[in-house]
Amino acid sequence: MLNIALFGPPGAGKGTQSEFLVKEFNLFYISTGDLLRKELAAETRLGLQARSIIASGGLVSDEIIVQVIEKTITEHPEANGFLFDGFPRTYIQCYILEGLMMKLNTSLNCLVSLEVDEETSVRRLLERGRTSGRTDDNETVIRNRLREYSEKTLPVLDFYREKGNYQRANGNQAIEKVTADIRVVVRNELAKYLVNVVVFGYPGSGRGSQGAALARKYGLEYVATGPMLDQEIKARTPLGQRIIGLYESGQLVPDEIVVQLIEKKLERSSGVKGFIFKGFPRTLVQSYILDGLLRKRGSSIARSIEIEVPTLELIKRLDERSRTDRCMPYDNTTAKIVQRLAEHETKTVPVINKYNQLHGVVKVDGMGSFEEVFARTSGVLESIFRNG
Numbered sequence: 001m002l003n004i005a006l007f008g009p010p011g012a013g014k015g016t017q018s019e020f021l022v023k024e025f026n027l028f029y030i031s032t033g034d035l036l037r038k039e040l041a042a043e044t045r046l047g048l049q050a051r052s053i054i055a056s057g058g059l060v061s062d063e064i065i066v067q068v069i070e071k072t073i074t075e076h077p078e079a080n081g082f083l084f085d086g087f088p089r090t091y092i093q094c095y096i097l098e099g100l101m102m103k104l105n106t107s108l109n110c111l112v113s114l115e116v117d118e119e120t121s122v123r124r125l126l127e128r129g130r131t132s133g134r135t136d137d138n139e140t141v142i143r144n145r146l147r148e149y150s151e152k153t154l155p156v157l158d159f160y161r162e163k164g165n166y167q168r169a170n171g172n173q174a175i176e177k178v179t180a181d182i183r184v185v186v187r188n189e190l191a192k193y194l195v196n197v198v199v200f201g202y203p204g205s206g207r208g209s210q211g212a213a214l215a216r217k218y219g220l221e222y223v224a225t226g227p228m229l230d231q232e233i234k235a236r237t238p239l240g241q242r243i244i245g246l247y248e249s250g251q252l253v254p255d256e257i258v259v260q261l262i263e264k265k266l267e268r269s270s271g272v273k274g275f276i277f278k279g280f281p282r283t284l285v286q287s288y289i290l291d292g293l294l295r296k297r298g299s300s301i302a303r304s305i306e307i308e309v310p311t312l313e314l315i316k317r318l319d320e321r322s323r324t325d326r327c328m329p330y331d332n333t334t335a336k337i338v339q340r341l342a343e344h345e346t347k348t349v350p351v352i353n354k355y356n357q358l359h360g361v362v363k364v365d366g367m368g369s370f371e372e373v374f375a376r377t378s379g380v381l382e383s384i385f386r387n388g
Helices: 014-025 032-042 045-055 062-074 091-103 118-132 139-163 175-191 207-218 225-234 238-248 255-268 284-296 311-321 334-358 370-387
Strands: 002-007 028-031 081-085 110-115 166-170 195-201 221-224 274-278 303-308 361-365
Touching (some): 002 014, 002 139, 002 175, 014 028, 014 081, 014 175, 028 032, 028 062, 032 045, 062 091, 110 139, 110 175, 118 139, 139 166, 195 207, 195 334, 195 370, 207 274, 207 370, 221 225, 221 255, 225 238, 225 255, 303 370, 311 334, 334 361, 361 370
Parallel strands (some): 002 081, 002 110, 028 081, 110 166, 195 274, 195 303, 221 274, 303 361
16 A cells, blocks of 8 residues: 655645646545535535534544545545545654554555745745735735655654655656656555455355466465475374364464464565565464464555456356365365365455455456466556556
8 A cells, every 4th residue: 555645835735746647646635624524515424513512613633534524535435545635744643654554454655745945836826826816825924835745744754754654855856757757656655565465265266276376477475285284294294283283273373382383484585575474364363373473574565456256157166176185185185175165155254354454355257267366366466556
């Protein structure tokens, strides 16, 4: 997820650059003023609270504003990220945003400040005033607004300078040059982060072959619990013997075994661009474990893919596989196949729903040839590398 705060004094061209960022990187635009007006018009609980405060001459509290922002973010899981316009406006709001981003398992990638000298801002706003008819576009009011902007935003800019994710763009240049500079800033930010993708799908959906092929094509590390467990079995380790017993009884391998293997895999994979996870997480508990493992390394899930295949087709595929050398211990009888599908329904579907709420899950049609499905799954990763 790509989250950006855009700042700039009046006349910096923030509106134009906001439109560019929203379109180019598929971001959802967040302006607290716009959001509050929407809540007021819809007469929501938060809107009614804000209206009573405004009617009494007060300022809408940070408590209401942060609830409105959180509501907006959680209502748009399909967004590639969010563009914050004019928020945070105070030093306190910087901490509020940090806490909110942490709660939502994400973070602010960077603050981009459009820097324009005062005389350029004044000239642009006076030119706008001659055509807009706005009474506040006169020199006295303009200079007061610029002074107020500088005084109020300086602590915010300092906060992100100290944090290390403050970026500047020279707003005195032509619009096209400013846009080009901001594009470079954002793409540099995207390059800093690992691309971590979870591939979901019922047993028999082809998630393993698709995940492995995606990893090869895009230079990602493939993390599949099955091969790691098989390696323990082939090595005849005590852990492998325990895994065989679990397989034969149709049970899932417990978390303490799987997590050890995954953590070891992550630690040994240095210099990679990201990871493709298949077969993990399978439960809600495992989803929190994975989030914790990635956050420990300063990373998070970039996208989740769910490969969809009709139930009868799944049973057909698994039955056919059971008669080949690719047969897995858990699909060598019809009863075990049905048990595995039911287990996915009860344990893994809630995980998919959770990720859908947090990041959005891209559903991919799993019917057709391998190449046809791979073209669809590749399209998802192409959008990540293109837009983050």
